[in-house]
Amino acid sequence: MSLLEIKNLHVKVDNHEILKGIDLTVNAGEVHSIMGPNGSGKSTLAQVLARREAYDVTEGQIIYNGKDLLEMKAEDAACEGVFLAFQYPVEIPGIGNAYFMRSALNAVRKYHGLDEMDAMDFLPLFREKLKLLEMDEKLLNRSVNEGFSGGEKKRNEILQMALLEPKLAVLDETDSGLDIDALRIVAKGVNTLRSPDRAMIVVTHYQRLLNYIVPDFVHVLVNGRIVRSGGPELALQLEETGYAVPA
Amino acid sequence: MSTNLDTIRDLAEREYKWGFITDIEEERIPKGLSEDVIRIISAKKQEPEFMLEWRLKAYRHWASLEKSQAEPKWANVKYPAIDYQNIVYYSAPKQKPKLESLDQLDPEILRTYEKLGIPLTEQKMLAGVAVDAVFDSVSVATTFKGKLAELGIIFCSFSEAVRNHPELVKKYLGSVVPASDNFFAALNAAVFSDGSFVYVPKGVRCPMELSTYFRINAAETGQFERTLIVADDGASVSYLEGCTAPIRDENQLHAAVVELVALDNAQIKYSTVQNWYPGDKQGKGGIYNFVTKRGKCAGVNSKISWTQVETGSAITWKYPSCILQGDNSVGEFYSVALTNNYQQADTGTKMIHIGKNTRSTIVSKGISAGHGQNTYRGQVKILKGAQGARNYTQCDSLLIGDKCGAHTFPYIEVRNSSARMEHEASTSKIGEDQMFYLRQRGLKAEDAVSMIVNGFCKRVFRELPMEFAVEAQKLLSVSLEGSVG
Numbered sequence: 001m002s003l004l005e006i007k008n009l010h011v012k013v014d015n016h017e018i019l020k021g022i023d024l025t026v027n028a029g030e031v032h033s034i035m036g037p038n039g040s041g042k043s044t045l046a047q048v049l050a051r052r053e054a055y056d057v058t059e060g061q062i063i064y065n066g067k068d069l070l071e072m073k074a075e076d077a078a079c080e081g082v083f084l085a086f087q088y089p090v091e092i093p094g095i096g097n098a099y100f101m102r103s104a105l106n107a108v109r110k111y112h113g114l115d116e117m118d119a120m121d122f123l124p125l126f127r128e129k130l131k132l133l134e135m136d137e138k139l140l141n142r143s144v145n146e147g148f149s150g151g152e153k154k155r156n157e158i159l160q161m162a163l164l165e166p167k168l169a170v171l172d173e174t175d176s177g178l179d180i181d182a183l184r185i186v187a188k189g190v191n192t193l194r195s196p197d198r199a200m201i202v203v204t205h206y207q208r209l210l211n212y213i214v215p216d217f218v219h220v221l222v223n224g225r226i227v228r229s230g231g232p233e234l235a236l237q238l239e240e241t242g243y244a245v246p247a
Numbered sequence: 248m249s250t251n252l253d254t255i256r257d258l259a260e261r262e263y264k265w266g267f268i269t270d271i272e273e274e275r276i277p278k279g280l281s282e283d284v285i286r287i288i289s290a291k292k293q294e295p296e297f298m299l300e301w302r303l304k305a306y307r308h309w310a311s312l313e314k315s316q317a318e319p320k321w322a323n324v325k326y327p328a329i330d331y332q333n334i335v336y337y338s339a340p341k342q343k344p345k346l347e348s349l350d351q352l353d354p355e356i357l358r359t360y361e362k363l364g365i366p367l368t369e370q371k372m373l374a375g376v377a378v379d380a381v382f383d384s385v386s387v388a389t390t391f392k393g394k395l396a397e398l399g400i401i402f403c404s405f406s407e408a409v410r411n412h413p414e415l416v417k418k419y420l421g422s423v424v425p426a427s428d429n430f431f432a433a434l435n436a437a438v439f440s441d442g443s444f445v446y447v448p449k450g451v452r453c454p455m456e457l458s459t460y461f462r463i464n465a466a467e468t469g470q471f472e473r474t475l476i477v478a479d480d481g482a483s484v485s486y487l488e489g490c491t492a493p494i495r496d497e498n499q500l501h502a503a504v505v506e507l508v509a510l511d512n513a514q515i516k517y518s519t520v521q522n523w524y525p526g527d528k529q530g531k532g533g534i535y536n537f538v539t540k541r542g543k544c545a546g547v548n549s550k551i552s553w554t555q556v557e558t559g560s561a562i563t564w565k566y567p568s569c570i571l572q573g574d575n576s577v578g579e580f581y582s583v584a585l586t587n588n589y590q591q592a593d594t595g596t597k598m599i600h601i602g603k604n605t606r607s608t609i610v611s612k613g614i615s616a617g618h619g620q621n622t623y624r625g626q627v628k629i630l631k632g633a634q635g636a637r638n639y640t641q642c643d644s645l646l647i648g649d650k651c652g653a654h655t656f657p658y659i660e661v662r663n664s665s666a667r668m669e670h671e672a673s674t675s676k677i678g679e680d681q682m683f684y685l686r687q688r689g690l691k692a693e694d695a696v697s698m699i700v701n702g703f704c705k706r707v708f709r710e711l712p713m714e715f716a717v718e719a720q721k722l723l724s725v726s727l728e729g730s731v732g
Binding site: 050051053054073074077079083084086089091092093094095100103104107108111143160 | 678679685686687688689690691698702704
């Protein structure tokens with residue numbers, strides 16, 4: 001059974017059809033890249049997978065891990081292992097980064113009937129993941145994303161992914177706003193998390209990221225439809241020819 | 248801070264859990280207010296003549312204000328006219344005339360405080376907090392008196408202070424909030440039946456938190472307590488105040504007065520967690536909390552700091568203020584005020600700079616949810632002689648939902664050109680993007696709101712003593728119950 005099966009997905013935002021029939025199958029262990037021009041619906045797909053309510057699914061279905069994903073609330077999907085690395089991570093003033101992540105981890109643990117982790121147990125785990133992302137310990141107690149640079153915000157997303165160990169990770173334009181060093185660190189973090197039980201969907205504009213996170217499959221999304229699919233070589237080809245559908 | 252989301256959730260699912268009624272015999276006088284009633288109250292408390300005179304003077308002033316309909320109307324709150332003749336002004340639990348020890352306290356009252364999480368038996372007390380418990384109109388127990396007395400600290404009920412330390416009461420009573428100060432302060436001066444009194448002698452740092460726990464129990468009764476805290480030269484004290492009341496359909500009036508006096512180099516920290524019954528979801532019932540709180544930094548280098556977390560009451564009308572008279576004195580006001588359902592709050596502070604190089608800080612966080620209306624009203628006044636005065640004001644409002652309101656009325660009056668004033672203000676709504684972000688990480692909607700609100704209030708919470716900070720966070724979560732759809 002596939003981890004994720006999207007069938008004929010149609011999505012409207014503000015009465016405007018953005019996704020016009022997406023079919024996509026993702027198996028555990030695979031990394032899929034979704035590429036496409038601005039406004040093609042890439043981020044919409046990512047948000048729908050994370051169950052953002054403002055998006056109106058008009059047709060189609062999404063089966064995740066054998067369950068109907070569209071029946072789940074955002075927090076339930078998260079607890080079931082769907083993780084979205086945000087394109088624009090949100091600031092939560094006054095809430096310490098470590099406290100926030102422990103609360104998130106405990107919410108997921110509780111959902112699965114596990115004991116909550118106290119601060120003493122959490123701290124070493126948190127420090128270990130900080131190291132993986134080459135992040136400063138001072139980010140432990142700073143407010144979530146507040147005053148973070150663009151690169152720090154993106155690393156902070158992958159940090160959360162490393163802590164929460166999702167089954168399906170959706171990375172939405174994680175490379176945007178990253179300089180080459182930050183890109184390498186983020187990619188290293190992501191690659192460390194690749195595993196046979198985990199699938200990833202990497203949404204990106206540019207082929208650049210895919211030099212570091214090499215996908216198993218590449219899909220080209222144009223105007224709400226997947227117009228081409230292929231292996232990693234497709235990304236390189238696109239870099240030369242652009243997103244225009246070949247005649 | 249180890250706030251456990253579970254606990255919050257459990258709490259959030261409960262209604263106002265402090266709303267029970269204690270069944271005890273009470274001694275009360277008939278409804279209504281007159282000079283005779285004042286005389287009865289004073290006689291019941293076996294007060295010296297000067298107190299009766301003071302009360303009568305206050306009563307006559309109040310009566311003239313009432314006659315000329317001078318009840319303050321400027322606050323941004325709405326309520327039907329209060330019938331002052333329809334209130335009981337004195338109610339006390341019946342008990343033996345003199346308590347030799349806590350063992351003689353009515354066990355029902357002891358149980359009430361235990362239910363509220365305030366054990367009064369000293370061996371059960373958390374180390375480091377002495378409690379004065381005020382039940383309806385009278386103080387029923389004060390813990391750790393003996394230990395404090397060894398240091399010369401007086402911590403007792405106001406009635407006891409009047410009897411045992413009349414010279415101190417005479418000297419300081421009304422010295423910060425005169426009986427004629429305002430309508431509700433005058434009413435309080437006339438009929439107040441008890442409260443707490445603290446005197447910390449020269450050079451003494453009070454080694455434990457002092458705390459008063461106010462409980463309204465009797466129906467149709469007003470609560471009018473009066474607190475007076477004096478920190479002599481070089482003394483310091485931290486004082487906490489908590490309050491709850493049973494769920495009742497009619498509104499009940501609470502008009503308290505708090506006076507603080509800090510002499511040379513003295514410090515007073517006053518923290519409040521106000522959780523009077525707020526009324527039900529339709530706005531029925533609840534406490535009218537009309538309170539006058541003011542501190543005077545009378546001496547040089549003195550400091551008074553107010554921290555308040557206001558989550559209860561149907562209507563809150565209070566402005567804990569500082570008169571910065573001594574040179575280099577410091578006044579602080581940190582406030583969280585939350586209004587949910589049909590609650591209304593008009594709260595803020597006054598900082599009056601008189602002395603040289605006086606400094607004040609105001610941090611106000613208002614949260615409105617449901618149909619709640621939240622008003623910040625603050626005044627910063629720099630008088631002519633206040634060379635080098637400084638004020639920093641930060642005033643933030645957070646809106647949850649689209650039926651609530653936030654209002655800000657800052658008044659600034661500067662008469663000395665060397666003053667430095669800073670004012671920052673913001674209004675924000677809990678954003679859908681913040682909610683989605685937290686929920687995408689697995690947090691339930693209610694927990695997400697709690698987290699955002701707690702973050703918003705952090706600057707104020709960190710001014711609270713540890714125990715209180717945890718309590719305050721939980722209270723916010725409870726008070727926000729049902730604020731997300």
